[in-house]
Amino acid sequence: MLEEDLILQQLLNEDDILTEKQKKIIVAAIESFSEKGFAATSTSEIAKKAGVAEGTIFRHYKTKKDLLLSIVAPMMAKLLAPFILKDINKVLDRQFETYEDFLRAMVENRREFLVKNLPIIKIMLQEIPFQPELREQFKEHVAKDTFRRFATLVEHYQAKGQLIEMPSMSAVRLSASAIFGFLLARYLIVPEIEWDDETETERTIQFVMHGLSRKA
Amino acid sequence: MLEEDLILQQLLNEDDILTEKQKKIIVAAIESFSEKGFAATSTSEIAKKAGVAEGTIFRHYKTKKDLLLSIVAPMMAKLLAPFILKDINKVLDRQFETYEDFLRAMVENRREFLVKNLPIIKIMLQEIPFQPELREQFKEHVAKDTFRRFATLVEHYQAKGQLIEMPSMSAVRLSASAIFGFLLARYLIVPEIEWDDETETERTIQFVMHGLSRKA
DNA sequence: CGAAAAAATGAGTGATTACTCACTTTACTT
DNA sequence: AAGTAAAGTGAGTAATCACTCATTTTTTCG
Incomplete structure (x- = not known):
């Protein structure tokens, strides 16, 4: 079964246009958001956990909410x-x-x-x-x-x-x-x-x- | 049926020791917390909605979390x-x-x-x-x-x-x-x-x- | 290689955060 | 009415927030 059930894998392979740092940001964000909640998670915390500079997050996502939506939206379709x-x-x-x-x-x-x-x-x-x-x-x-x-x-x-x-x-x-x-x-x-x-x-x-x- | 189902009434009558301002704080907090979520609600916002000074909130509740717990805890027992x-x-x-x-x-x-x-x-x-x-x-x-x-x-x-x-x-x-x-x-x-x-x-x-x- | 583009950086931004405290106002007791 | 305690205030605090941007590093490709 090569069913693509894993949303995470799907997120990380999207168009092959994701950089390594961006993938780390997504993984870190998912972890923090699910543990502490979206509003209670800071972007600095995500950056630290992902091992990137905070500015890198905003290079790929206009806002923190953008990051959230990019993670959750693909879920809906599935x-x-x-x-x-x-x-x-x-x-x-x-x-x-x-x-x-x-x-x-x-x-x-x-x-x-x-x-x-x-x-x-x-x-x-x-x-x-x-x-x-x-x-x-x-x-x-x-x-x-x-x-x-x-x-x-x-x-x-x-x-x-x-x-x-x-x-x-x-x-x-x-x-x-x-x-x-x-x-x-x-x-x-x-x-x-x-x-x-x-x-x-x-x-x-x-x-x-x-x-x-x-x-x- | 004088059943005390209304937690809010119960909260506001507790021991008769609640001041008017404190009651307004509870009502405002419930409204904001349920609409925007706990983490996304600021104490200044609650104070404004309740028509009290921000300091008044902390006179009655040590922390914002304390305020949350004082509202939700009575729910559990019910x-x-x-x-x-x-x-x-x-x-x-x-x-x-x-x-x-x-x-x-x-x-x-x-x-x-x-x-x-x-x-x-x-x-x-x-x-x-x-x-x-x-x-x-x-x-x-x-x-x-x-x-x-x-x-x-x-x-x-x-x-x-x-x-x-x-x-x-x-x-x-x-x-x-x-x-x-x-x-x-x-x-x-x-x-x-x-x-x-x-x-x-x-x-x-x-x-x-x-x-x-x-x-x- | 070398130049142009893309990615990444991190110090810096003003705004906002939860919370404090010296002080004023109100309420209660006698 | 005077005195005392409780309630309320709001300016002030340091910390943290999401986000910016000039600069540096890395990647791409002729």
Whole structure:
């Protein structure tokens, strides 16, 4: 799988136009932003951690906020990654016979994405409420794209008689709550406790299926 | 219902020892912290909004962080409020015959709490990752107290044969994901879209019940 | 190589930061 | 009303902030 899930790698290889110092700046910024928060991190601190002069940061990014956006923005586009499986409705039948199969694939897909990009995701979640640009991007990508595609997909399985009738928006919301509630608890809220990943994953999927499938 | 759900009122009446100026400081701080974030809010800004001299803030609070903690800390204790409904184990049978009844009561209870204290809750969620004191309080109250009481309650309904056998921790996690996923989406993430509250609430409860109850 | 361009530097900018303190105003007690 | 304690003030503090820019270093390429 040469899937480019690692946003960091993607950031650092962008167009091959990034200098070594610039890469170090990005790495240092991600570390500091995720640990202390954007507003509480100073540019001098980033420069020191990156081993560059403070002026170098502003040679590549007009402002500190610019640096933040250059890190977080690529994240947004990737949020809908699991739904770009080409022409959804047509390929779906062969790829995922049941909603359950789809759910299972999505949990694993998003789990890998989350684990690989944890610090950037933390920054994103922290700053979305305060950066209008990020809020807008989030609504664009998540609300419009991802959510709608997810909904289309649910309608597909409803039409096949697998899922109970219910506004697809609600079905998506319930599915997403269960899945991301699990992933967030597992990797962000209480990662320090012992988790039986396989069991909890399966339980979560079965929980959703019991809640949404036609044949109880 | 003279339930003291409003943390703000509680803060302002504390011991009757708060001066008028101090109350204005708290109100102004809550507003600024929730809008711009703790680190991005200056004490001069709070003073201006409160209509007091900047020195007055530091007469009552040693540091800016002290002010933050005095606002958010009382929140924590209230997070487990729905579980202090008198002596759980004993009153339970007569109060909530079914898990469904309990869920319904909890959703309404937490919904009111969330709506009434939205700004303070936003501040809390934002700052928990960065303030060790808050992290600790959160784990103490939520993990130890609330989660455990919730689990005890689930075990009660499992023993009555209403819920399927499953580690109570998992059942609590799944229930909480669905409920708080709903409430967060409704009031924090996308409050601007139209919600049919009654229908969505009921759907959420039924979703949990289908996922966890014995008789499908 | 050598010249031009790009990258990097770090001292310096004014503004802003959280916080202090000597002092004034207000409130309370008798 | 006088005396005392608490509350409030705002100019002042050193530190730090994001950002600039003249200069130096490195890279590119004919």
